[in-house]
Amino acid sequence: MANIKDIARVAGVSVATVSRALSTPSMVRPTTIERIEAAIADLNYQPNHMAAGLRRQRSDNVLVVVPSIYNPFTSAFVEGIENVARTSRMRVLLGITEGDRDALNTYTAMIAGKQADGMILLESNLPDILINPPAKGTLPPIVSACEYPLDHALPRVKIDNHEASALVVSHLAGLGHRRIAAVTGPIDLVMSQDRLAGYRLGLARAGIEFDPQLVHEGDFTLQSGYDAMVRLLDAGTPFTAVACSNDEMALGAMSALRARGLSVPDDVSVAGFDDLRFGAYASPPLTTVHSPTVEIGEAAMRLMLDALLPADRQPPAREVILPHRLIVRESTARVPARVVAGT
Structure with a gap:
């Protein structure tokens, strides 16, 4: 051998x-x-990974902790992590929290138990060890992606959500829309706050006054996009376009519009965010922001490899911001002659 x-x-x-x-x-x-x-x-x-790990006090495992596996964004993100981990002789372990902090703390404990060397978080919650760090000793290697804590200097990777959301609004305003609604993610998430701030920035740049009645909260699922659109229509506040904080909610919103007998984009233009693969095959194909999801996973894994270097060779914690771009498809068009006021 x-x-x-x-x-x-x-x-x-x-x-x-x-x-x-x-x-x-x-x-x-x-x-x-x-x-x-x-x-x-x-x-x-x-x-022999086990024997090598014992010699180096390493498991060659990295934990990837996500809130759910049902969002297509997650699978593309993990694909990117796996791309880099495989070439680096690292194994990827997947942890799913469903928002349970106890589950997150259990996964974190695997690092102390040498079952994993570090953790990549696609998760809004923080483990207790970050909230109440030990007086002595070092923190485990942790990298955050997309959803990041404001008060912790963790290595992290994301896109510029402010500018990306503003870009969507600028596109809609350029088509003549002045009544632009928004369907946000959970507003307690930093990423959702960033995208809402970008929506407001885009309105301001276009000289459009912000109307809080046009903003409805979702949770990044198809159903929440559907429900948010129903609330928008039932409220009776006029709008001609809607910017959704992810593609799933955009598709849910389109379904609700069809259920009310309205056409996309003839009656209402709809834009999403993330550019997940199914958006191009929606009816009509979805205008969206391309977020380089696989590349985000790859960058997060490279940051983890940096964090696993000996302390004297680790680069300082840094933020990687990857580029985004607008993908214009048939779900957005020039403002219709009539204004949707709910049916």
């Missing part, structure tokens, strides 16, 4: 370089990594 010496010989590198590539690949040049990976494939080398 092949060993590290065989890998080094075939790859034309030292044993120390192979060992470093397997344990901390970020310290090895990409071209060298490629040669070592080719040698591993040729020799069908199977590293």
Whole structure:
């Protein structure tokens, strides 16, 4: 059976370089990594992760903690994490909290128990160890993605939600819409607050007065988008367009409009956020903000690899902001001749 010496010989590198590539690949040049990976494939080398972990006090596992698995955003995010973890010889463990803080604390305890080396949070809650940090000792490696705590300097990755939401409103205003409604995510989430602030920023840039009656809260699900649209229509406040804080709520809103006999975009223009794969196949195809979900997962995993470096080589906690762009499809059009006032 092949060993590290065989890998080094075939790859034309030292044993120390192979060992470093397997344990901390970020310290090895990409071209060298490629040669070592080719040698591993040729020799069908199977590293003993458990034994290596015991020697280095590492499990080579990273926990990814999410509130739910039902949102398509989550699967794309985890796909990105797995892309980087696989090439770094790390294994991904998935934890689902359903909003339960006790579950989150249980997952965090796995790091202290050496079952995982660090944790990536796609989660609004914070583990107790961050809320009440120990007087002595170090905090476990934690990276936050998309939903981030304002009062903790964790490494984190996101998009510019302010500008992205403002971009949607600017697009709708450019089509002549002046009565633009909003369906937000849960308003206690920082991400939802950011997107609502961006909506207000877009209105201000277009010279449109903010009307709180046009803002309704959802929870990022299809049903909440449907329900929010029903509330908008029943309220009787005129509007001709709606900006939703994710694609699922946008599709729910479109369904509610159809149920009331209204057409998208002939009666109401609808825009979403995230650019999930099914949006392009909606009827009509959904205008949305492209959020690079897979790339967000990849960036979060790279931040985790940085956090797992020895303390004297760890870069300072930093924020990665990835680019967004507007995807214009058939769900938005110029303002209709009549104004929707509810039916």
